[in-house]
Amino acid sequence: MTAHRHFRPGTLLAACGLLLTLLVSGLAGGSLGSAPIHASTASSASVAESVLPAAARGWHPSDGPDADVRIWIDEGAIRFRVEANLAFADAMLDVPREFEDHLDEVEREPLVKALFAAYREHNRVTVDGVQIDPVLGDWRVLDALEEFIPLFPLNGARALTRIRIEYEYPLLGTPRYVSLVWGLYPVDTVARLGPDGPKVAINAQLNAGGFDYPVQFTEGEPEYIWHGELPTADEVFLPVPAAAQEHEPVEPPLGGLALGVAVSALGALGLRRKRRLWPAVTLGLGLAVLVLTGLEYRAAQSADEPLQPAEALAVFEPLHENIYRAFRFDDESRIYDALARSVDGELLERLYQQVYRSLVNEEEGGAVSRVEALRRIDSQVDSIGELDDGRRGFTVTTRWQVDGAVIHWGHAHRRTQEYGARYTVAENPAGAETGAGWRIVSSEILDQQIVSATPGLEEEIGETGGPATVAPASREL
Numbered sequence: 001m002t003a004h005r006h007f008r009p010g011t012l013l014a015a016c017g018l019l020l021t022l023l024v025s026g027l028a029g030g031s032l033g034s035a036p037i038h039a040s041t042a043s044s045a046s047v048a049e050s051v052l053p054a055a056a057r058g059w060h061p062s063d064g065p066d067a068d069v070r071i072w073i074d075e076g077a078i079r080f081r082v083e084a085n086l087a088f089a090d091a092m093l094d095v096p097r098e099f100e101d102h103l104d105e106v107e108r109e110p111l112v113k114a115l116f117a118a119y120r121e122h123n124r125v126t127v128d129g130v131q132i133d134p135v136l137g138d139w140r141v142l143d144a145l146e147e148f149i150p151l152f153p154l155n156g157a158r159a160l161t162r163i164r165i166e167y168e169y170p171l172l173g174t175p176r177y178v179s180l181v182w183g184l185y186p187v188d189t190v191a192r193l194g195p196d197g198p199k200v201a202i203n204a205q206l207n208a209g210g211f212d213y214p215v216q217f218t219e220g221e222p223e224y225i226w227h228g229e230l231p232t233a234d235e236v237f238l239p240v241p242a243a244a245q246e247h248e249p250v251e252p253p254l255g256g257l258a259l260g261v262a263v264s265a266l267g268a269l270g271l272r273r274k275r276r277l278w279p280a281v282t283l284g285l286g287l288a289v290l291v292l293t294g295l296e297y298r299a300a301q302s303a304d305e306p307l308q309p310a311e312a313l314a315v316f317e318p319l320h321e322n323i324y325r326a327f328r329f330d331d332e333s334r335i336y337d338a339l340a341r342s343v344d345g346e347l348l349e350r351l352y353q354q355v356y357r358s359l360v361n362e363e364e365g366g367a368v369s370r371v372e373a374l375r376r377i378d379s380q381v382d383s384i385g386e387l388d389d390g391r392r393g394f395t396v397t398t399r400w401q402v403d404g405a406v407i408h409w410g411h412a413h414r415r416t417q418e419y420g421a422r423y424t425v426a427e428n429p430a431g432a433e434t435g436a437g438w439r440i441v442s443s444e445i446l447d448q449q450i451v452s453a454t455p456g457l458e459e460e461i462g463e464t465g466g467p468a469t470v471a472p473a474s475r476e477l
Contacts, residue, residue, distance in 0.1 A: 027201040063152040063159045065091045065186035069204035071215070073178060073226065077168040078125055078133070083142075084115065086161040088200075091186030093119055103141060108163075112139045116165055122183030129176045137166040154189060162310050167169050177227045180206075182217035210334045236325055237341060238318035241311070243392075243427045309381040312394045315438045316425055317376065319397070323351075323440070344428060344439035372414070373403040384423070393441070395428040400452060416451040 019465065065088040072079040086103060089095070096112045097107045116136050126134050144160030146167040152159040202217040209230040265317035307315075314403045318356050319342045326338035343351055379398040399420045428434060 001157040002032055034290060042308065046086070062190055063154045064188055064190040065200055066159070067184075067200075067202055068110045069182070069202055069217075071180065071206045072203055073175065073206070073208035075171065075174050076125070077170050078132075078175075079166070079168045080119075080166065081166045082119065083162050085155075086158040086163070087155045087189075088186060090158065091189075092184050103143075103161055108141050112163060112165060115163060116167060116418075118184060119165070119167065124179070124181040124183070126179040126181075127169070127171060128177060132169040132171075134169050135165045137168060139163070139165045174228065178226045180215070180217075180224045180230075182221050183222060185219040185222075212328055228436050233338075233341075236244050236328065237322045237338070238325075239321065240318045240322070240342075240438060241315050247362040249423070307384050307392070307394060309384070312381045312384060312396065312425070313379055316394075316396045316398070316440075317379065317427065319438060319440055321374060321402075324374060324402075327371070342440055344432070344434050345427065347440065348434065349443055371402055371404050375401045377401060377418070378395060387424075387441075388428050389426075391426045391429070393424060395422060395424050395445070397422045418451050419448045420446040422446060 059074060062085075065085070067082060067084040067088050069083075071080045086101075087109060093111075094112050095107075095111050097111075098104060103111065116134075116139075120134050125134070139382040142164065143159045146157075148160060149156045182202050182204075185202070187195055188198050189201045191197045199219045204215040204217060206213045206215045206224075206226065208226060212224070215224050274398045289453045322342045322356040323339065326335060326342070329338055336348075339348055339352055376443055377399040379396055382397055384394040385392075397420070399418065400420045401416055403414065403416050405414045422444045425438055428436050428439050430436045
């Protein structure tokens, strides 16, 4: 029987919380109390540094049958890009060639056609109950570099030679639901358990409506069902307490105080003359006026009191986590809008550019970075006051851990990294470009350390099989 996993984006997000896309970092300082806070934009550390460069070191093709699967659900088609190594093709097909560890030019097209025929036969896409046939698109073969072959003792060049095939399932409209079935599972030869060993699991990346979903196909659970509804902003992002409205200075209620004193004095005078009923009532009314006037004045004053540390943390923590959640999108405008819910100023532009560069790398077949969990270790408010630009704000020093994964070639390399950082948060006025409310405006990484990591190669395997260039993290955030 085919196993079914019915996926509803809103339900998953509510249940799972954080599945991050990038790991985010730090902010800047100021003085305690009501003195101005100096928001720093010069000293900062990169958001991309907290996940992409750190986690990307270590991904590589497996020294066995391996496939990297990317899926896009668009209005006009469901697009697949499958990048399988030669070991995967050999495990699934019987296509003869002259040399076992080399694919000659004349042998490439027949192998591509055979692989596509296997994808068409064993994989299935059903849209709203109707099965659709795929159409072959572009393809290319990426050869291994000889200097890396010794790093793969089991399969050598067969592990590093990659066959990339793009194909699509045409659509007539926007689907309500899509069933995806993957049916090709070679034996995991890396496990060294022989022909009866475990089968390879296929870790895929699905994008629908500009939103990313990690998908795993296994021989026991080969089907994944995507339902057409997309999560709303309220389902994706944590709520952030609204900024308190500013009030005019509260004048002491002199009229109420005077009335209370006068009535109380009248009642006291009556008691001195030994009258029993009305003086007692009058004195009671006077005291009641004084008490109520005082309570009203106190309540009015409390609206203008500075933000308390507990309130500041209640603002900062969801802002910080929502930055991570913004990276679940891969549509440019939606990412920018999502980041603008938490970040403002130059920090917003720099962060967006870093994320955009990572998306270009992913679209071209590079490694995909994902955040799987975030754990807050400690947070404390350093200062609450007025920023240099006149806005209310505060600084927070926080420490947290992030579990991240770099997914490439159908498998993931995981690492847990711990960060310490200082953040500055400011209150945007009504009419601000990114909207009214609290926003993170600057950051500063204080320290970072690797807690645990999946062992992997020191070198990264790039587009042609050689070392990939991972740009050094900038110190902008």
